[in-house]
Amino acid sequence: MAAKRKKSKEKKKVLEPWEVEERPQMFPGAAPRMLSGASDATLRLWDLSTGNCDRVFAGHKMQVTCLAVDWKHHRAVSGSADHTMMYWDVENCVWLATFEGHTGVIGALDAHFETQHVLTVSYDKSMRLWDLTRGCCERVFPDIHERPICAISVDWRHGRVLTGSTDEKIKYWELGTGQCLQVLEGHTGPVWAVSMEPDKGHHAISGSVDRHVMLWDLRSGVCTRAMLQHQRPVTVLTADWDTFQALTGSVDRTILLWDLEFGEPIAKFEGHSGTINCLTVDWLGRRFCSGAGHGDNALRLWDMSDCYCEREHEGHTGPVWTACVDWESAHDAVIASRDLGLEGEEDDG
Numbered sequence: 001m002a003a004k005r006k007k008s009k010e011k012k013k014v015l016e017p018w019e020v021e022e023r024p025q026m027f028p029g030a031a032p033r034m035l036s037g038a039s040d041a042t043l044r045l046w047d048l049s050t051g052n053c054d055r056v057f058a059g060h061k062m063q064v065t066c067l068a069v070d071w072k073h074h075r076a077v078s079g080s081a082d083h084t085m086m087y088w089d090v091e092n093c094v095w096l097a098t099f100e101g102h103t104g105v106i107g108a109l110d111a112h113f114e115t116q117h118v119l120t121v122s123y124d125k126s127m128r129l130w131d132l133t134r135g136c137c138e139r140v141f142p143d144i145h146e147r148p149i150c151a152i153s154v155d156w157r158h159g160r161v162l163t164g165s166t167d168e169k170i171k172y173w174e175l176g177t178g179q180c181l182q183v184l185e186g187h188t189g190p191v192w193a194v195s196m197e198p199d200k201g202h203h204a205i206s207g208s209v210d211r212h213v214m215l216w217d218l219r220s221g222v223c224t225r226a227m228l229q230h231q232r233p234v235t236v237l238t239a240d241w242d243t244f245q246a247l248t249g250s251v252d253r254t255i256l257l258w259d260l261e262f263g264e265p266i267a268k269f270e271g272h273s274g275t276i277n278c279l280t281v282d283w284l285g286r287r288f289c290s291g292a293g294h295g296d297n298a299l300r301l302w303d304m305s306d307c308y309c310e311r312e313h314e315g316h317t318g319p320v321w322t323a324c325v326d327w328e329s330a331h332d333a334v335i336a337s338r339d340l341g342l343e344g345e346e347d348d349g
Contacts, residue, residue: 026049026310027048027049027330031047032326032327032329032330034046034280034299034325036299036316036322037066038319038321040316040317041060042056043056043076046299048289051311055093057095060082062081063081063318064080064321065081065107066107066108068111071328074092077109079108083100083105083106084102085098085106085118086099087132099136101140102122104148105123106121107121107148108120110154117131117132117138118130118132121149122148123148124148125148126149127141127152128140141173144171144173145165147165149164149166150164151164153195154175155199155200160175160181161173162194164191166191167190168185168191169191170183182221187208187210187212188210189233190208192233193207193234194206194207197239198241203217203241205237206237208233211232213227213228215227215263230252230256231252232250232252234248235276236277245258247288249275251275253273254269254270255279256268257304271309272292272298273296274292275292275294277319277321277322278290282325282327286305287301287304287310288304290302291320293319296320297314297318298312298314299320
């Protein structure tokens with residue numbers, strides 16, 4: 001009888017403390033906050049430096065689909081599948097007002113807190129302009145698409161709006177007159193995400209169920225580049241027009257960083273076990289947060305320089321649909337440390 005071969009046991013080397021490469025702090029001297037919304041109908045306020053959830057906001061009756069935050073004045077607005085938009089005091093965890101009027105899920109919103117205005121788009125195929133000071137709907141734009149509206153991007157300074165819908169179309173609007181300036185056609189599936197270059201720039205980008213990321217010229221309405229790398233529908237995107245880069249998330253559970261000039265992905269972020277539903281990006285600091293859906297229900301903080309996941313935030317009991325981060329506070333901390341001469345000091349000893 002042949003002798004049984006003994007299984008060799010690999011002895012893992014135990015690293016000494018000085019052998020472990022320590023990553024630099026992502027937020028030295030700062031404690032940025034993040035507000036997130038999810039299918040559990042709550043908003044959660046997080047401390048990004050520790051990963052702790054500090055507060056929970058309850059009020060919506062169904063999933064929170066979108067939000068915007070004025071971190072300077074501690075105010076936030078959130079849209080929901082319960083057809084309402086709510087106004088919050090973030091600092092004191094207090095509900096301030098509820099705005100009603102939509103007859104369908106609020107798919108997306110964009111806020112201009114300087115003028116106290118918010119634009120919402122809905123599955124009821126309409127867009128509404130709200131006045132937070134007066135607490136009312138200032139204007140209704142009915143039936144601006146043939147099917148539910150999922151996405152919005154606004155250039156408040158010049159009164160331009162971009163909307164994306166499940167009717168596979170993207171529309172470019174003049175807010176003051178309500179006139180449609182361009183209809184962008186090319187996608188062969190619902191458009192779930194759009195972003196427009198501000199200050200009357202002529203670029204826009206979109207993501208669709210057809211898996212394509214498309215770059216558009218708003219002057220001509222022509223698609224100048226169609227990019228196909230995601231394996232499943234594109235759910236969310238955000239663009240930095242200064243560097244001409246974009247981040248996209250997908251049902252394939254990956255996040256891609258794109259060079260829009262060449263139409264190629266230059267980095268891939270993996271780790272979520274659910275659909276990527278939201279992205280909030282600090283392009284200046286080269287970091288971002290992502291939120292995911294079923295099978296995950298968590299938020300992740302990423303370093304864009306090396307695709308490293310710095311931290312995972314768990315607490316929501318349903319898919320995370322939206323998030324906003326106070327990136328400005330982290331920038332202010334860096335500036336303050338420079339002013340005090342604390343950053344980059346060398347040891348004289």
